[in-house]
Amino acid sequence: MKIDLSGKLAIVSGSTAGIGLGIGKALALSGATVVIIGRAAAKVDEAIAAIKRDVPDAQLRGVVADLGTADGAQRLFEAEPRADILVNNLGIFNEVDFFDTPDEEWTRFYExxxxxxxxxxxxxxxxxxxxxxxxxxxVSSESGVAIPANMINYGTTKAANLAVSHGLAKRLAGTGVTVNAILPGPTFTDGVEEMLKDAIAESGRSAREEADHFVRRARPSSIIQRAAEVDEVANLVAYLASPLSSATTGAALRVDGGVVDSLAI
Incomplete structure (x- = not known):
């Protein structure tokens, strides 16, 4: 089985770091031309350079835009009016108690x-x-199914991703366009490392060790008992983006390490 995306143009939102950057790399490795998008030109340039180091012949383009706003989206549309593959990866998260989360924070997360x-x-x-x-x-999350008590606003938005993707798949029935969602579990990214920085300083563990400790403590149902690598998530996206996945649509596919303790999502 060979994933071949030659001749395909892929838009990946939130692709200057973390899972988005990994997805951009996986799609480029499969032959797609990939549009890397971020809010800062320096970050976009750094992401493109990082992918080029691993995939020297990667076909990459960059767009500077804040896709959390309508103006930013319009800037992207003007620069890249069409696409064959769209990966809606852009997302923010934090740990905040429900009673300390004001309306404007709920609105920001939803936007x-x-x-x-x-x-x-x-x-x-x-x-x-x-x-x-x-x-x-x-790109949804296991938190969209098992809403974490300390990240209710985040989990709610990730549940909304599942609803939109499933409904859009049905809206596009018979068109040849598939729509799916993936549900990553805890993944070892720069964002997770930043979230755990105080715990890392207190424990003396490495960032990787602390991330795995977090999984065992906060997600004890995890079957792999560790944080996933970015590439492990990106590989599933590359498959879903390919012609090989033509009979998969309207699905929510877990790459959560077994965190969600259920036979179905």
Whole structure:
């Protein structure tokens, strides 16, 4: 089985770091031309250079835009009006108690984690339908199924990702365009390392060791008993973005290390 995305153009939101950067690399490695997007030009340049180090012949383009806003989305549409593959990865998270989360924080999370993907899908899918082929992938989370008590606003937006992706898949029935969501579990990214920085300083463990300790403590149902690597998540996206996944749509596919203790999602 060979994943070949030659000739395909992929838009990956939130792709200058973490899972998004890993997805960009996986798609480029499979032959796609990948658009890397971030809010800062320096970060976009750094991400492109990082992928080029691992994939020297990668076909990459960069766009500087804040996709958490309508203006930022329009800037992307003007720079890249069409796509064959859309990965709605942009997302923010933090640990905050429900009673300490004001309205504006709920709104910010919803705009970035949900509406950004709605805007991009609304724009790019029409061209996919006209071409009778396309792939839309929402990066949700196991937190969208098992809402964490300390990240309720985040979990709620990730549940919304699942609802949008499933509904859009049904809306596009018979068009040749598939829509799916993936549910990563705790993944070893710069963002997770930043979240755990106080625990790292207190314990004296390495960042990787602390991330794995966090999984065993905060997600004890994890079967792999560690944080996933970014590439382990990105590989699933590369498959879903490929022609090989043509009979998979409307699905929520777990790459959570077994955190969700259920036969189904």
């Amino acid at each position: 970035v984690n949900v509406i950004s993907g709605v805007r991009l899908s609304r724009h790019y899918v029409n061209d996919m339908v006209a071409n009778k082929w396309g792939r839309v992938i929402f």
